[in-house]
Amino acid sequence: MVDVLHHTRRASGTGPRLTRLRPLQGFLLPLGLALGWELVVAAGWNSGRLLPPPSVVWDTLSDLWAQGDLVHHAQATLVRVGLGFVAGVAAGTVLGAVTGYSRTASRLPDPSLQALRAIPSIAWVPLFILWFGIFETPKIALIAVGVFFPVYLGVMDAIRGVDRKIVEAAASFGCPA
Known part of the structure; x- marks a missing residue:
């Protein structure tokens, strides 16, 4: 063999x-x-x-x-990416969970978020500079927006995709529904 x-x-x-x-x-x-x-x-x-x-x-x-400038610039970039990533994941997870769990709760934010999702990332740059200034905040906000939408959609779809039979089975064992 x-x-x-x-x-x-x-x-x-x-x-x-x-x-x-x-x-x-x-x-x-x-x-x-x-x-x-x-x-x-x-x-x-x-x-x-x-x-x-x-x-x-x-x-x-x-x-x-x-x-000795490369380490300084790499650290600044990692801080921006880290903060933006954490902010985008946190907001996307919370809103995705809320809109995925309750169809009633999703009627208010989801249409607006879907409309905002269609805006290209580069179009946010001038607005973020006007709103947050020219320093670190607009850069972090742009990263957060880039992370937010995939996380939001993924969490919302994952929660909506859970089989109702599994939820009912968990409830029969005493888990809150």
Whole structure:
């Protein structure tokens, strides 16, 4: 039996060597695109001003690391993303649970939230700058909005998708319905 499996794997091209290389296959496309873009800029077909080639990005990252600025900027970004993520998940979970649990309670916020969901994220930027100023708050709010809608819809749909028989069975064991 083992011999048959061994020959089947060899015939299909998934031998031990290729199996070990499989995780690296996902890097082929991005590396190929980066190399291609580097060659396009080096050949002079594009200036690389709007989208710099990987060598310029690497040099800039190296300079920022050498000056000690890269860690500072990475920490600031992680704080913004973390705060925005927590705020968006918290609000999305609470509103998603309320609107998913009660169809009556969902009649008020859900239509407005569905309308707001159609607004592209980039359209929020000027409003957030006007409302919150130009410092950290608009950046955090934009991340929170980006996180809110998928969480809200996921929680609402998950709660609405629970089979009523399961809820009735839990209630018969004394769980609140």
